[in-house]
Amino acid sequence: MIHSLAAGAGLSADLIGGKAHGLVVLRRLGLPVPAGFVIDIRACRAFLRDERFPDGLDAELAAAVGDLAADRVSVRSGAAVSMPGMMDTVLDVDVTSELRAAVRAVLASWNTPRAVTYRELHGIPHDLGTAVIVQAMVFGDRDDRSGTGVAFSRDPNTGARTPFGDVLFGRRGDDVVSGRCTPSPLSELAEREPVAWGDLVAALQRIERHYCDACHVEFTVESGRLWLLQVRPGGGTGRAAVRVAVDLADEGLIDRRTAVGRISAQHLRSARTARIRAGFDVLARGQGACPGVATGRIAVTADRAARMAAGGPVILVRPVTSPLDMHGLAAAAGIVTSHGGPTSHAAVVARALGRPAVVAATELTVDADAGCVRAGGRVLPEGTVITIDGTGGEIVLGTAGTVTATGDQHLARLLDWADGISGDRSARPDEERLRAAHARL
Amino acid sequence: MTGADDFVVLHVLRCIGFAGLPRVADAAGLPEAEVESQLIDLAVAGWVTRTPGEFGGWGLTEAGRAEDARRIAGELDATGARGAVTAAYDEFLVLNPELLDLCSAWQMRSVQGVAVPNDHSDPAYDARVLDRFAALDRRADGVCTDLSAALPRFRRYRVRLTAALDRARSGALEHLADSTTSYHAVWFQLHEDLLATLGLPRR
Numbered sequence: 001m002i003h004s005l006a007a008g009a010g011l012s013a014d015l016i017g018g019k020a021h022g023l024v025v026l027r028r029l030g031l032p033v034p035a036g037f038v039i040d041i042r043a044c045r046a047f048l049r050d051e052r053f054p055d056g057l058d059a060e061l062a063a064a065v066g067d068l069a070a071d072r073v074s075v076r077s078g079a080a081v082s083m084p085g086m087m088d089t090v091l092d093v094d095v096t097s098e099l100r101a102a103v104r105a106v107l108a109s110w111n112t113p114r115a116v117t118y119r120e121l122h123g124i125p126h127d128l129g130t131a132v133i134v135q136a137m138v139f140g141d142r143d144d145r146s147g148t149g150v151a152f153s154r155d156p157n158t159g160a161r162t163p164f165g166d167v168l169f170g171r172r173g174d175d176v177v178s179g180r181c182t183p184s185p186l187s188e189l190a191e192r193e194p195v196a197w198g199d200l201v202a203a204l205q206r207i208e209r210h211y212c213d214a215c216h217v218e219f220t221v222e223s224g225r226l227w228l229l230q231v232r233p234g235g236g237t238g239r240a241a242v243r244v245a246v247d248l249a250d251e252g253l254i255d256r257r258t259a260v261g262r263i264s265a266q267h268l269r270s271a272r273t274a275r276i277r278a279g280f281d282v283l284a285r286g287q288g289a290c291p292g293v294a295t296g297r298i299a300v301t302a303d304r305a306a307r308m309a310a311g312g313p314v315i316l317v318r319p320v321t322s323p324l325d326m327h328g329l330a331a332a333a334g335i336v337t338s339h340g341g342p343t344s345h346a347a348v349v350a351r352a353l354g355r356p357a358v359v360a361a362t363e364l365t366v367d368a369d370a371g372c373v374r375a376g377g378r379v380l381p382e383g384t385v386i387t388i389d390g391t392g393g394e395i396v397l398g399t400a401g402t403v404t405a406t407g408d409q410h411l412a413r414l415l416d417w418a419d420g421i422s423g424d425r426s427a428r429p430d431e432e433r434l435r436a437a438h439a440r441l
Numbered sequence: 442m443t444g445a446d447d448f449v450v451l452h453v454l455r456c457i458g459f460a461g462l463p464r465v466a467d468a469a470g471l472p473e474a475e476v477e478s479q480l481i482d483l484a485v486a487g488w489v490t491r492t493p494g495e496f497g498g499w500g501l502t503e504a505g506r507a508e509d510a511r512r513i514a515g516e517l518d519a520t521g522a523r524g525a526v527t528a529a530y531d532e533f534l535v536l537n538p539e540l541l542d543l544c545s546a547w548q549m550r551s552v553q554g555v556a557v558p559n560d561h562s563d564p565a566y567d568a569r570v571l572d573r574f575a576a577l578d579r580r581a582d583g584v585c586t587d588l589s590a591a592l593p594r595f596r597r598y599r600v601r602l603t604a605a606l607d608r609a610r611s612g613a614l615e616h617l618a619d620s621t622t623s624y625h626a627v628w629f630q631l632h633e634d635l636l637a638t639l640g641l642p643r644r
Contacts, residue, residue: 113536113539113576113577113580114538114539114542117539117542117543117573117576117577118542120569120572120573121542121543121546121569121570121573122551234554237554237555237556238555264553264554264555265553266552266553266554266555266557267553267555269555269557270555270557302458306459306492306494306496306497309495309496310494320643320644322458322629322633322643323456323457323458323626323629323630323633324458324459324633325458326457326458326459326621327458327459327496327497327498327500328496330496331495331496339644342545343538343541343542343544343545344541345541345625345629345632347541347545348541348544348545348548348618348625349625349629351545351548351549351558351618351619352548352618352619352620352623352625
């Protein structure tokens with residue numbers, strides 16, 4: 001029931017879960033992964049059925065811990081299909097006294113009502129079960145040369161071939177997820193820890209060559225040394241996905257038929273959503289919560305937004321939203337919150353109202369008393385014109401133009417390849433061109 | 442100006458924000474004429490104000506907000522309900538992320554790996570979300586019951602949540618997450634009420 005990550009080659013994701021499978025791949029690629037082992041999905045199924053550890057698991061656990069030679073470990077879930085954030089993770093677990101309880105807690109978190117709901121909505125069988133990954137703990141909060149973050153091999157918003165992501169210095173992974181702290185753009189890692197940065201960039205390239213796809217990783221830097229904690233292939237949606245597919249074909253990682261096959265009709269529809277044109281002064285980035293682009297003057301309270309709206313479009317910028325902000329949300333052309341996430345109250349209300357919205361713009365501080373928003377070292381008084389993109393989460397200064405799929409060179413090339421596959425070059429809608437090509441793949 | 446009903450109306454405005462008379466009356470569970478008369482009294486006392494315009498309505502003044510906070514603190518001390526409300530709030534916080542997941546799933550769904558607006562053209566998907574909503578609503582029953590036992594003014598939330606869910610189940614799809622009287626809107630106000638009652642900041 002327990003397998004060392006070092007010896008996991010050949011084990012399927014159905015048995016050890018997607019996360020452990022990715023860690024085994026990383027180790028085989030020679031990349032730095034903390035030593036550890038995985039308790040496979042059979043143990044979870046037995047636990048869910050009998051409500052106790054299956055016979056033999058305790059003995060296997062003791063043996064695996066003996067081989068691991070680590071005092072403190074992380075204990076994470078990892079099912080065969082991704083269920084992000086739905087199950088428990090326990091960090092910094094004392095191996096001698098706390099490990100059994102931590103494993104039990106992670107196994108039991110399979111059946112929290114929230115996880116059950118997630119599976120119902122995504123058609124995931126309830127008896128699938130999760131693996132549990134136990135690894136030597138690496139500390140992103142060890143010193144000021146430590147940190148934790150997430151890195152995409154290519155920008156998931158545009159598909160551009162530059163690493164993208166963020167890093168939180170002096171903190172552990174759970175601080176990133178909780179939103180308690182403000183992460184920095186990934187580029188700061190290049191300045192502060194050039195060796196770890198170099199290793200990270202090389203690792204991303206290596207992983208791309210293995211999967212023949214864009215990817216992203218979760219990582220920790222401990223005293224200047226890089227460790228990878230998770231990997232996932234895939235890169236962006238809509239126009240970003242199109243650009244990644246075309247670039248990968250140009251780079252020789254995949255052929256053109258594969259590139260065409262990776263783009264779905266849904267990617268084409270999503271590519272039509274208006275986005276901010278590149279090249280504007282980006283004040284901050286958050287997470288897109290309701291797609292669309294909106295331009296307007298900053299208002300920092302709901303009352304001000306409701307009043308200012310008579311004079312033209314307003315973007316309401318708040319730390320969080322409450323029902324007391326509803327009149328301002330209704331009056332605004334777009335909504336920004338510095339906290340929250342894509343399933344916050346603010347995000348739900350923005351979608352209900354059909355307003356472009358960016359949430360978790362953690363670099364912004366709203367100062368309602370002073371009537372301004374601070375972004376890094378800059379002070380933006382109420383009334384300053386900004387543009388927000390509810391798909392990619394960008395917030396830029398001024399009136400930014402938008403782009404749509406029309407004129408996208410990557411899309412034009414991909415569809416040209418699609419016509420080559422179908423042998424039909426007649427004028428017709430993009431989705432029909434793609435469908436005809438897919439029928440021949 | 443010290444009756445129980447005017448406190449109900451004052452506190453409703455503290456929890457729902459700017460609203461027209463029908464919404465205030467619905468949230469309070471009182472006839473519109475009675476609520477209007479109380480709003481006028483509250484306005485004379487300087488605690489509420491009516492803002493004209495497209496996004497206007499009845500709302501609290503700063504003084505009204507302070508008065509509400511003073512009365513709520515007094516109510517909590519007088520009834521000794523702080524422990525019970527705190528326990529119910531902890532239960533609420535377990536349900537809240539799931540409720541927000543469900544609202545998001547109702548509004549957006551993943552199609553071929555891309556998050557797209559749910560156009561409600563797939564009855565099987567909508568039925569799955571509604572089923573889970575109903576299951577969450579049953580679990581929320583405990584929170585509502587405990588709160589109502591601690592402070593009877595919380596009773597109205599159970600009535601309003603049930604009404605929203607019933608309307609959605611009978612085909613008025615906007616009453617789950619999208620209208621001003623939707624399940625999410627009522628839940629959001631319950632969240633605000635719990636924070637206000639316990640004197641906690643929103644995070």
